[in-house]
Amino acid sequence: MSTPAHPFASRPTAGRKFENATFWFFRVATYIILLAGLAVFGDIILKGSSTVFGAFKSTEHFPYVTNTFLSEAPETLYVFEDGGVKREMGDTEYRAYRESRIASALAAGEPAPQFKSESYVYSAGGIWPCIVGTVLLVVGSMAIALTLGVASAIFLSEYAKDGAFVRFVRLAILNLAGVPSIVFGLFGFGMFVIFFDWNVSLLAGWFTLAFMVLPVVITASEEALKAVPQGFREGSLALGATKWQTIRSNVLPYALPGILTSSILGIARVAGETAPIMFTAAYVVRDKLPWDVEKVSDFFFQGVMALPYHIYVVSSKIPQNEYTSRVQYGTAFVFLGIVALIALASILLRNNLRGRYKW
Amino acid sequence: MVTTTSSRTPLSSPMETPADTPASRTFKVSSVPSEDDRADTLIEIKDFDFYYGTKQALFDINLKLDDKRVTAFIGPSGCGKSTLLRCLNRMNDLIDGTRITRGGVKVRGVDIYGRDVDSIELRKRVGMVFQKSNPFPKSIYENIVYGLRIQGVKSKARLDEVVEKSLRGAALWDEVKDRLHESGLSLSGGQQQRLCIARTIAVEPEVILMDEPCSALDPIATAKVEELIHELKKQFTIIIVTHSMQQAARCSDKTAFFYMGKLIEYADTRTIFMNPANAQTEAYVSGRFG
Ligand SMILES: Nc1ncnc2c1ncn2[C@@H]1O[C@H](COP(=O)(O)OP(=O)(O)OP(=O)(O)O)[C@@H](O)[C@H]1O
Ligand SMILES: [Mg+2]
Numbered sequence: 001m002s003t004p005a006h007p008f009a010s011r012p013t014a015g016r017k018f019e020n021a022t023f024w025f026f027r028v029a030t031y032i033i034l035l036a037g038l039a040v041f042g043d044i045i046l047k048g049s050s051t052v053f054g055a056f057k058s059t060e061h062f063p064y065v066t067n068t069f070l071s072e073a074p075e076t077l078y079v080f081e082d083g084g085v086k087r088e089m090g091d092t093e094y095r096a097y098r099e100s101r102i103a104s105a106l107a108a109g110e111p112a113p114q115f116k117s118e119s120y121v122y123s124a125g126g127i128w129p130c131i132v133g134t135v136l137l138v139v140g141s142m143a144i145a146l147t148l149g150v151a152s153a154i155f156l157s158e159y160a161k162d163g164a165f166v167r168f169v170r171l172a173i174l175n176l177a178g179v180p181s182i183v184f185g186l187f188g189f190g191m192f193v194i195f196f197d198w199n200v201s202l203l204a205g206w207f208t209l210a211f212m213v214l215p216v217v218i219t220a221s222e223e224a225l226k227a228v229p230q231g232f233r234e235g236s237l238a239l240g241a242t243k244w245q246t247i248r249s250n251v252l253p254y255a256l257p258g259i260l261t262s263s264i265l266g267i268a269r270v271a272g273e274t275a276p277i278m279f280t281a282a283y284v285v286r287d288k289l290p291w292d293v294e295k296v297s298d299f300f301f302q303g304v305m306a307l308p309y310h311i312y313v314v315s316s317k318i319p320q321n322e323y324t325s326r327v328q329y330g331t332a333f334v335f336l337g338i339v340a341l342i343a344l345a346s347i348l349l350r351n352n353l354r355g356r357y358k359w
Numbered sequence: 360m361v362t363t364t365s366s367r368t369p370l371s372s373p374m375e376t377p378a379d380t381p382a383s384r385t386f387k388v389s390s391v392p393s394e395d396d397r398a399d400t401l402i403e404i405k406d407f408d409f410y411y412g413t414k415q416a417l418f419d420i421n422l423k424l425d426d427k428r429v430t431a432f433i434g435p436s437g438c439g440k441s442t443l444l445r446c447l448n449r450m451n452d453l454i455d456g457t458r459i460t461r462g463g464v465k466v467r468g469v470d471i472y473g474r475d476v477d478s479i480e481l482r483k484r485v486g487m488v489f490q491k492s493n494p495f496p497k498s499i500y501e502n503i504v505y506g507l508r509i510q511g512v513k514s515k516a517r518l519d520e521v522v523e524k525s526l527r528g529a530a531l532w533d534e535v536k537d538r539l540h541e542s543g544l545s546l547s548g549g550q551q552q553r554l555c556i557a558r559t560i561a562v563e564p565e566v567i568l569m570d571e572p573c574s575a576l577d578p579i580a581t582a583k584v585e586e587l588i589h590e591l592k593k594q595f596t597i598i599i600v601t602h603s604m605q606q607a608a609r610c611s612d613k614t615a616f617f618y619m620g621k622l623i624e625y626a627d628t629r630t631i632f633m634n635p636a637n638a639q640t641e642a643y644v645s646g647r648f649g
Contacts, residue, residue, distance in 0.1 A: 234487075241479070
């Protein structure tokens with residue numbers, strides 16, 4: 001090895017090699033994650049989008065185009081051969097088709113055609129009731145979680161004196177965040193479905209999901225409240241405002257962007273869970289749409305179909321084949337889209353509110 | 360230089376030879392005493408002991424603060440000036456574990472720590488301006504009317520009137536009259552502090568407590584606030600905490616010097632700066648410690 005020309009010349013020492021190796025390790029780890037993410041999204045988008053975009057159909061009246069996958073209820077798919085052509089039809093369509101074929105054959109004095117069909121459950125039609133159900137679950141649980149969560153965050157960070165009680169409550173909240181979702185499902189089932197006798201219902205699902213997301217809401221709210229400078233509170237109180245007046249008009253508005261963003265994202269996440277709703281709110285299949293109720297109160301006590309549960313059902317409860325996989329991916333694609341929309345909405349909302357209050 | 364001294368402040372030595380004291384060389388103290396030397400007592404602090412948890416911050420404070428006068432609290436950092444100031448409008452209630460073990464504070468003869476006293480009502484009468492100016496992230500207009508809105512004042516005419524009056528009172532009207540609906544945070548530091556003063560006088564308190572209102576301001580902004588204090592004392596009783604001896608000398612009628620949680624000396628500002636009775640006061644105002 002030649003003597004270096006100057007004291008800062010780089011030398012291939014063991015330490016340098018180690019530096020290099022660690023750098024590559026971190027880099028590769030990041031790329032692996034990126035690849036995995038791309039694979040998941042790519043797979044779902046690729047396979048799912050063909051289901052969704054393949055379901056556009058023209059209609060007679062305004063708006064002249066509809067998407068059967070997004071706007072219809074799930075149906076059984078019939079696959080059959082007729083006149084040497086392989087056809088796929090949903091339940092209703094298939095029946096109508098068969099009737100008309102038989103009728104026209106009879107009219108022509110021919111023997112009635114024989115249809116040998118294979119049926120695949122849930123593989124035709126769309127997922128409209130699942131979309132509706134999921135949206136209802138998200139909205140309701142969000143309302144409950146925000147009300148309870150923000151209230152308790154305000155109590156903990158603005159009112160309660162720091163002491164054993166508050167520390168215990170914080171610990172309990174932290175622990176709640178670590179409870180697996182299936183346990184929440186079981187809790188909701190025992191508490192709301194059985195004990196309160198709400199049956200499998202929206203209400204039971206709302207509360208189960210709300211309790212699950214509460215730790216996120218409370219933590220985010222406390223953080224957002226703490227970020228509001230103490231000077232705003234003191235300034236307000238020094239003007240003779242009461243505690244609640246101070247919080248309502250000079251603390252909460254500034255904390256709201258932070259509260260909403262984290263909470264909405266937390267709820268979007270929890271709404272994707274199958275476990276908490278499968279015993280409490282979700283039906284495998286339901287013919288009626290949620291607003292199809294006799295009394296208003298019935299609305300709260302009905303079960304709904306939901307996207308995550310539908311994915312679960314079509315991918316584990318029925319025989320798998322190419323037809324069911326179309327629904328699985330299509331549903332997953334729509335679900336991703338809805339979550340992305342919720343996230344986008346929360347970010348827009350935050351930016352909008354942030355712009356109004358800056359310090 | 361000084362021709363009259365307060366009749367109620369006993370002097371340890373005559374003031375004919377102020378040049379003898381080091382302090383008099385450094386400070387320009389107004390030589391004309393206030394028009395009427397006799398002022399009523401507004402706030403009376405008696406045998407006051409105050410604790411943060413187990414740590415005693417104030418020891419046996421006895422102090423009578425004059426109505427429609429400016430009183431300055433001076434003393435080295437950590438001596439309890441802010442603590443005492445915040446006791447006067449019960450801002451210390453907000454801190455966990457604060458205790459008063461002895462004595463009390465009376466405003467117009469009413470014990471403000473009495474059972475039937477509502478600290479909210481008290482703070483409407485005893486306003487406060489903070490060291491770090493804290494305009495709310497609302498418009499200038501909304502900042503001023505904040506106190507009235509929470510009192511339930513709805514009339515637009517009345518609010519407009521108060522905004523103009525308060526901003527004029529805080530010598531800020533001309534600078535902001537065309538931008539009342541811009542954010543209070545768009546103002547300069549000195550303007551922000553005057554906005555906070557305007558916000559305080561909008562609820563028409565009797566007393567304005569100021570905790571180092573100029574510590575974050577440049578000399579010009581400071582001069583404006585000091586000028587303002589001169590104007591305000593016609594209407595309000597002002598108690599100001601300051602680290603600037605010049606400021607205390609320029610603005611105040613009486614000065615209280617604190618050290619380690621104790622009131623060391625309280626007298627006419629002229630006396631404190633030119634002829635203090637206590638050696639510690641003398642050392643502090645002449646800049647030899649603190
Ligand atoms: N919230 C608090 N909790 C506990 N101790 C406190 C608290 N605030 C102040 N203290 C203590 O009380 C004493 C007096 O503090 P204070 O803030 O009144 O001093 P100060 O004279 O205003 O000082 P400065 O000039 O630096 O503002 C100090 O020893 C300080 O450490
Ligand atoms: Mg202080």
